[in-house]
Amino acid sequence: MMKKQKRYFLTEEQIPTQWYNIQADMTNKPLPPLNPATKEPLKPEDLYPVFCEECSRQELDQENAWIDIPEEVRDLYAYYRSTPLVRAYGLEKALGTPAHIYFKNESVSPVGSHKLNSAIAQAYYCKKEGVTNVTTETGAGQWGTALSYAAKVFGLEAAVYQVKISYEQKPYRRSIMQTYGAQVTPSPSMSTRAGKDILTREPNNQGSLGTAISEAVELAKTTPNCKYTLGSVMNHVTLHQTIIGLEAEKQMEMAGEYPDIVIGCFGGGSNFGGIAFPFMRHNIKDGKTTRFIAAEPASCPKLTRGKFHYDFGDVAGYTPLLPMYTLGHDFMPANIHAGGLRYHGAGVIVSQLLKDKLMEAVDIKQLETFEAGVLFAKAEGIIPAPESSHAIAAAIREAKKCTETGEEKVILFNLSGHGLIDMTAYDNYLAGNLQNYDVPEELIEKNIDKVKGLV
Amino acid sequence: MMKKQKRYFLTEEQIPTQWYNIQADMTNKPLPPLNPATKEPLKPEDLYPVFCEECSRQELDQENAWIDIPEEVRDLYAYYRSTPLVRAYGLEKALGTPAHIYFKNESVSPVGSHKLNSAIAQAYYCKKEGVTNVTTETGAGQWGTALSYAAKVFGLEAAVYQVKISYEQKPYRRSIMQTYGAQVTPSPSMSTRAGKDILTREPNNQGSLGTAISEAVELAKTTPNCKYTLGSVMNHVTLHQTIIGLEAEKQMEMAGEYPDIVIGCFGGGSNFGGIAFPFMRHNIKDGKTTRFIAAEPASCPKLTRGKFHYDFGDVAGYTPLLPMYTLGHDFMPANIHAGGLRYHGAGVIVSQLLKDKLMEAVDIKQLETFEAGVLFAKAEGIIPAPESSHAIAAAIREAKKCTETGEEKVILFNLSGHGLIDMTAYDNYLAGNLQNYDVPEELIEKNIDKVKGLV
Incomplete structure (x- = not known):
C-alpha cells in the first residue's frame, strides 16, 4: 500500500465533453470589441475574413455556458x-x-504545453469549414509547435512566422515545427508586404510578435482557403x-x-x-x-x-x-x-x-x-x-x-x-x-x- | 462515449511492487563474469569497491525471481x-x-526517458548504505540527467563525466544536469589520472564513453563514501x-x-x-x-x-x-x-x-x-x-x-x-x-x- 497518492487521472469516459464559457455566467458581461473604423460593436461576420467561422462565433458568445467539444477533438x-x-x-x-x-x-x-488544447480545436474547425492552409506567429515557440502538429493531424498546411531573434536563438523549436511538417519563416520576411516594408526601412530588424502577427494575418487574408489562428488572448x-x-x-x-x-x-x-x-x-x-x-x-x-x-x-x-x-x-x-x-x-x-x-x-x-x-x-x-x-x-x-x-x-x-x-x-x-x-x-x-x- | 480507448494507466495500487529477475527462470543460466586477474567467477564482494552492495548482490542473483521494490523507490x-x-x-x-x-x-x-527507473533505485540503495557521493558517465545525456535528479532527491552529491564532444554539442543536457544540482565535467578532464594521461598524450582529445567510464570509476574508487553507478548493460x-x-x-x-x-x-x-x-x-x-x-x-x-x-x-x-x-x-x-x-x-x-x-x-x-x-x-x-x-x-x-x-x-x-x-x-x-x-x-x-x- 502506498502511503499517499500523488497523481490523479480521469478515465476517458470521465474526460469532460463540453468546454465552459464563463461569459454566459458573468453578471457584468465584457464590453464589446469595436470595429476600429466604425467604432461599432463587432459581429462574428466581421471576424470571418481572418478567423474560421466557428471560432468567430465562440469569440462573441455570451449566451451559452457550455459548448460541446466535437468528437474528433475529443478523440x-x-x-x-x-x-x-x-x-x-x-x-x-x-x-x-x-x-x-x-x-x-x-x-x-x-x-x-497546454497550447495543444486550442490548436487541435482551431485546426479541426478550419478543416471542417474547408480551409486548407493555416497561418500563425510564434515567439517563444510553444504555440507554433502546437499548431504545426495539429495542422498535420488534420492534413492542413501550416505557415508559421517565427520572430527572427527566436528563430535564431531557439533552433530546436524551429526544428520541431519542421519535423511536424510546417513551413517556418523568420519574421520580418520578404514574403509579405508588412515584412518587406520593415526590411526596406530596417534591413537588420530582429522581429517582434507584433510584426509576426501582421505577416501571418496578411498571408491569411491574401490566400484562398487560408485562415489565421492565435494561441492566446482571444475568448x-x-x-x-x-x-x-x-x-x-x-x-x-x-x-x-x-x-x-x-x-x-x-x-x-x-x-x-x-x-x-x-x-x-x-x-x-x-x-x-x-x-x-x-x-x-x-x-x-x-x-x-x-x-x-x-x-x-x-x-x-x-x-x-x-x-x-x-x-x-x-x-x-x-x-x-x-x-x-x-x-x-x-x-x-x-x-x-x-x-x-x-x-x-x-x-x-x-x-x-x-x-x-x-x-x-x-x-x-x-x-x-x-x-x-x-x-x-x-x-x-x-x-x-x-x-x-x-x-x-x-x-x-x-x-x-x-x-x-x-x-x-x-x-x-x-x-x-x-x-x-x-x-x-x-x-x-x-x-x-x-x-x-x-x- | 469515446469510440476507442487510446491510453491505459494503472492506479497506484496496481503498480507492481516487485521487479522480475529473469535469471531465476532461465534454463541455461548466464555464464559467470570473471575476475580478469584470476579468471575466477566473480563474487558480489568483488564488486563492492565500485558498486553499492545491494546492486552487487542483485547483479549475480540467479535464485530469486522476484525482488521487492523498496517503499521509498515506489514512492x-x-x-x-x-x-x-x-x-x-x-x-x-x-x-x-x-x-x-x-x-x-x-x-x-x-x-x-526510462533511465530514471534505475537511477532512483541505485541512488536509494547508495543512500541507505551510507554513501554520500555518486559518480557516473554520460554520452547522450539521458542517463546523466536521470542520475542527477535521483541523487538530488536522496541528498547525494552527483559527479557526472560527460563525453567532451557531447558536453559541447549538447549544452541543454549539461544545463539540465546542472539545474538538478549535479557537478558536470567534460571528459577527458584533469581531475583524474585516467583523464590526465589522455590529455597529456593528446591535448585535443574529444572524449569517449570508455574514457568517461574510467574517470567516473577512478573517482568512485579514490573518494570515501562514493560509489559508481551505471545506466545499462548490468543485470x-x-x-x-x-x-x-x-x-x-x-x-x-x-x-x-x-x-x-x-x-x-x-x-x-x-x-x-x-x-x-x-x-x-x-x-x-x-x-x-x-x-x-x-x-x-x-x-x-x-x-x-x-x-x-x-x-x-x-x-x-x-x-x-x-x-x-x-x-x-x-x-x-x-x-x-x-x-x-x-x-x-x-x-x-x-x-x-x-x-x-x-x-x-x-x-x-x-x-x-x-x-x-x-x-x-x-x-x-x-x-x-x-x-x-x-x-x-x-x-x-x-x-x-x-x-x-x-x-x-x-x-x-x-x-x-x-x-x-x-x-x-x-x-x-x-x-x-x-x-x-x-x-x-x-x-x-x-x-x-x-x-x-x-x-
Whole structure:
C-alpha cells in the first residue's frame, strides 16, 4: 500500500465533453470589441475574413455556458488527456509548508504545453469549414509547435512566422515545427508586404510578435482557403483551455479537496482562464470563496499597473479595438526569457473579471521566477517553462504564508509547460547572467495617453 | 462515449511492487563474469569497491525471481508511474496496417526517458548504505540527467563525466544536469589520472564513453563514501527496468490483448530487457509464443554480427570479463545520433537469451530510423529519441508485413524517451545531411581476434 497518492487521472469516459464559457455566467458581461473604423460593436461576420467561422462565433458568445467539444477533438485530446493532477509533496517538503500544493501538469502533452488544447480545436474547425492552409506567429515557440502538429493531424498546411531573434536563438523549436511538417519563416520576411516594408526601412530588424502577427494575418487574408489562428488572448482560445480546469475539478474531488487558491501564469490569459474559470463559476453561482491569482512578469505588468481601456491587440493596429487592461500597444517588454508572457494587453474576459474584483493579479520579477523554477525542478523533477515558473513563484509565496500562519490551505496551480527547450535560460540564470527589469511609471503613462485617443 | 480507448494507466495500487529477475527462470543460466586477474567467477564482494552492495548482490542473483521494490523507490515511481500504454491509432492509420500497435510511453518521466527507473533505485540503495557521493558517465545525456535528479532527491552529491564532444554539442543536457544540482565535467578532464594521461598524450582529445567510464570509476574508487553507478548493460539495471514490462502486462490485459511481438531498441539491453523479460517469462513457463526483437543500429551490430565471447565492458579493460555478444572492446562505433546505442557489447543475460534463440535481433540503418521517427512524430505527436526510433522502425517493418498478409498481429514496443534535446539530429536529417555507416567484416574479425586471447 502506498502511503499517499500523488497523481490523479480521469478515465476517458470521465474526460469532460463540453468546454465552459464563463461569459454566459458573468453578471457584468465584457464590453464589446469595436470595429476600429466604425467604432461599432463587432459581429462574428466581421471576424470571418481572418478567423474560421466557428471560432468567430465562440469569440462573441455570451449566451451559452457550455459548448460541446466535437468528437474528433475529443478523440485527439484522448492522446494526452486527462493530464495528471499532481500533489506536490516534494515541493511541500522543500518549503516545510502545511499547505497542500497541487499542480495540473500540462507539460505532458506531446508538444510540451497546454497550447495543444486550442490548436487541435482551431485546426479541426478550419478543416471542417474547408480551409486548407493555416497561418500563425510564434515567439517563444510553444504555440507554433502546437499548431504545426495539429495542422498535420488534420492534413492542413501550416505557415508559421517565427520572430527572427527566436528563430535564431531557439533552433530546436524551429526544428520541431519542421519535423511536424510546417513551413517556418523568420519574421520580418520578404514574403509579405508588412515584412518587406520593415526590411526596406530596417534591413537588420530582429522581429517582434507584433510584426509576426501582421505577416501571418496578411498571408491569411491574401490566400484562398487560408485562415489565421492565435494561441492566446482571444475568448475562444480561453474557452478551449477550460478543459484544464474542468478536469482539475474532477481530479481535486478524487483527492478529496477543493482549492482555496487557484494560480496561473499570465500572458494573454488562456492558460490562466483555462484552469481558473471552471472553479470561478462556483464562486459566481455557488458561494465558494476561492481566490484566483494571475501571475505576470514585473517587466510586463498590464494587470497590476496597466489601465482598463479600449486598445489594439497588436502593434500595427490591425486588430479590433479590445476593452482590456493594457500597457498601450506600443509597449515593448524587456527581453525576459518567459517570451510567452511578453504581451502588452490582457484578454477581454479576464480584464472584466479583474475590474470586478473576481480575481487578483501579482507581478513577479525574473530572478524570483527562476529561483522558484530551480527549486521546483529539484523537488519535483520537472524543469518548468520560464512562463510556468511565474505560477510556481506565486504558489510558493502563498505556501510560505501558510508556513507562517500554520494554515493548511489548498493551493492549485497550472504547470502550463516544460522548459526543456529553454535550457539556455537556465544556463544564464545559473551563471548569474540574468537580471530584473523595472518599468518606469512615466513610460506606462506615455503609452496610455496615446491609447486614450482611440475611442 | 469515446469510440476507442487510446491510453491505459494503472492506479497506484496496481503498480507492481516487485521487479522480475529473469535469471531465476532461465534454463541455461548466464555464464559467470570473471575476475580478469584470476579468471575466477566473480563474487558480489568483488564488486563492492565500485558498486553499492545491494546492486552487487542483485547483479549475480540467479535464485530469486522476484525482488521487492523498496517503499521509498515506489514512492518516487508514483511521481510518474504508471507510464501510459498507448494504442498507436495514428501510426496504424499512417501505415494502413491491420496490426494493432501499442507503445509504452517512458518519455513522460520527468527526465524524459526510462533511465530514471534505475537511477532512483541505485541512488536509494547508495543512500541507505551510507554513501554520500555518486559518480557516473554520460554520452547522450539521458542517463546523466536521470542520475542527477535521483541523487538530488536522496541528498547525494552527483559527479557526472560527460563525453567532451557531447558536453559541447549538447549544452541543454549539461544545463539540465546542472539545474538538478549535479557537478558536470567534460571528459577527458584533469581531475583524474585516467583523464590526465589522455590529455597529456593528446591535448585535443574529444572524449569517449570508455574514457568517461574510467574517470567516473577512478573517482568512485579514490573518494570515501562514493560509489559508481551505471545506466545499462548490468543485470541489476535491467532488473530495475522490468517495471516497464510488468506494468505493460497489466495494461495490455486492460486493453484485452496480448502481444505477438515485443520490441525494444538495443544499446546495453536495459530498456529492451525491461519491456521484454516480464512477457518472456510466459514463453519460458506458460507456453506463450511471443517474438522478442531487439533493434540495434547497423553501425554497431553486436547482436546481429558480433560474436559470443568473454570480453571487457570498457575500452580500457578495467571491468570484469563478461560473457557476451561483442564487437570487441576496441570497436569504435560511427558517430550516429543514437548515442545511447553506441556500445560494443550486449548485457550478459540478453546474450545468453539470444544464444538460446529465446529472442531475435535486427539491425537498422540510421536513415531508416529517422524516417520512422519523423513518421511517428507526425502520426502520434511525440518526437522520439533517436535511440527509440530504432524500436519504431522495427515495429513499422513488422506492421508492414501485416499489411501484406492481412494479419492483425499485436505489436508492442517501448518508446524509451523523447528527442526534444536531440533536435539538431532531426535538423540534420531534414536537411539531408545524415548518412548510413557500413561496418566492414574484416574490422569485426580483427577486433574479435584480439578478444579471443582474453580467456
